[in-house]
Amino acid sequence: MLDNIQLASADVTVSVRPMPRPSAEVHRVSAGGNARFQAWLGAFRERAAEQGLSHTTLDRALTGINYDKDIIKRDRNQAEFSKPIWEYLDSAVSDTRISNGRAALERNRQTLERIETEYGVEKEVVTAIWGLETSFGTYRGGNQTIRSLATLAFDARRAQFFETQLVAALQIIQAGDVSTGNMIGSWAGAMGHTQFMPTSYLEHAVDFDGDGRRDIWSDDPTDALASAAAYLARHGWTKGQPWGVEVRLPEDFDYATARRDHTLMPSEWRARGVRSIDGRAVPDHGKAAILLPAGGKGVALMIFDNFKVIERYNGADAYVIGIGHLSDRLIGKPSFQADWPRSDRVLSFTERKELQQRLTQAGFDTQGIDGRTGPNTIEAVRAYQLAQGFVPDGYPTLKLLEGLR
Ligand SMILES: [Ca+2]
Numbered sequence: 001m002l003d004n005i006q007l008a009s010a011d012v013t014v015s016v017r018p019m020p021r022p023s024a025e026v027h028r029v030s031a032g033g034n035a036r037f038q039a040w041l042g043a044f045r046e047r048a049a050e051q052g053l054s055h056t057t058l059d060r061a062l063t064g065i066n067y068d069k070d071i072i073k074r075d076r077n078q079a080e081f082s083k084p085i086w087e088y089l090d091s092a093v094s095d096t097r098i099s100n101g102r103a104a105l106e107r108n109r110q111t112l113e114r115i116e117t118e119y120g121v122e123k124e125v126v127t128a129i130w131g132l133e134t135s136f137g138t139y140r141g142g143n144q145t146i147r148s149l150a151t152l153a154f155d156a157r158r159a160q161f162f163e164t165q166l167v168a169a170l171q172i173i174q175a176g177d178v179s180t181g182n183m184i185g186s187w188a189g190a191m192g193h194t195q196f197m198p199t200s201y202l203e204h205a206v207d208f209d210g211d212g213r214r215d216i217w218s219d220d221p222t223d224a225l226a227s228a229a230a231y232l233a234r235h236g237w238t239k240g241q242p243w244g245v246e247v248r249l250p251e252d253f254d255y256a257t258a259r260r261d262h263t264l265m266p267s268e269w270r271a272r273g274v275r276s277i278d279g280r281a282v283p284d285h286g287k288a289a290i291l292l293p294a295g296g297k298g299v300a301l302m303i304f305d306n307f308k309v310i311e312r313y314n315g316a317d318a319y320v321i322g323i324g325h326l327s328d329r330l331i332g333k334p335s336f337q338a339d340w341p342r343s344d345r346v347l348s349f350t351e352r353k354e355l356q357q358r359l360t361q362a363g364f365d366t367q368g369i370d371g372r373t374g375p376n377t378i379e380a381v382r383a384y385q386l387a388q389g390f391v392p393d394g395y396p397t398l399k400l401l402e403g404l405r
Contacts, residue, residue, distance in 0.1 A: 016195070017196075071151045072151065083346075112126060119226070134195060140191075144181075146180055148185070152189065176213065194216065232309050240285070258289075269302060344397055
């Protein structure tokens, strides 16, 4: 499975895998070990019982579990590095994944067509999510979800978040959808073919094969694929609208208009010289923004509202583009025509923080120093670029940082 969590991601509050950043470095695990975990578990059981979980469920699911040191280690090691988007896409939309995706789509064509009819989400899009989440069900994770979540809830860094997930997971078991033993997923608690966190499962999973259980864990992916489609449908997916279209920008393009909140109809963009990469007119599917995922030197995209719907699954641009592009390739559309600035090194987390500090000191306020390239940082970069007479694409490069030093 691609580890999507490592991508620098936009602040999306509603997501299939909401994942707050760790706040403080305090944690309970290092000292005291399992005895402290068992004490915590005892107190947790009382809190869980108050939320309607039966003693039978709690006994079955929690008796005999220990905390998992490896999970804490993995959680600690997540931090820092950012992968350039082109490296991510090389793997997300590799030839192997495309051919595996076509085979998976053929194998499940009837199911995927029924799902498409029911939820109005194209089968290639659902297949692409399946492909990026678990390589079409091949890597669903081997961790006992209850143990993972209990470990992470015990660890104080995001205790509240993971305790909520643990309670939700216990509610799923209590409802009879899955046994504790079969509730298996990623180390961070994402479950099944399409990697739902327990709260997202409770809210959005569906029993599509009609056997009375919402089963996203079994080898049969039917419920999991339908649940992913239901999730996108509920967040406003528009069938027939592209997620995005690769475009060519005119020489005199006004880069200040390449921003998420500046949307025009494709015909209006065309009047400004923006055309699809193959020269054809993009139909007026709805309002669209211009996105330059790697700045003015990389692929340029015209993105529609469906882009925002995929963001509800995972807010990282790279992920959304990966899903969209993989789905296009499954339909038979060509790969991106423009090159990425592959010789550029992307900024590390520490460098991004330094960039924010230096921009703010120079009078281009990034509204905070968090190492994340959000809208405020992009605007500050743009203002700095304009002041310096550079192309104002809002994309932070090493060269830009060096100029500020
Ligand atoms: Ca079912």
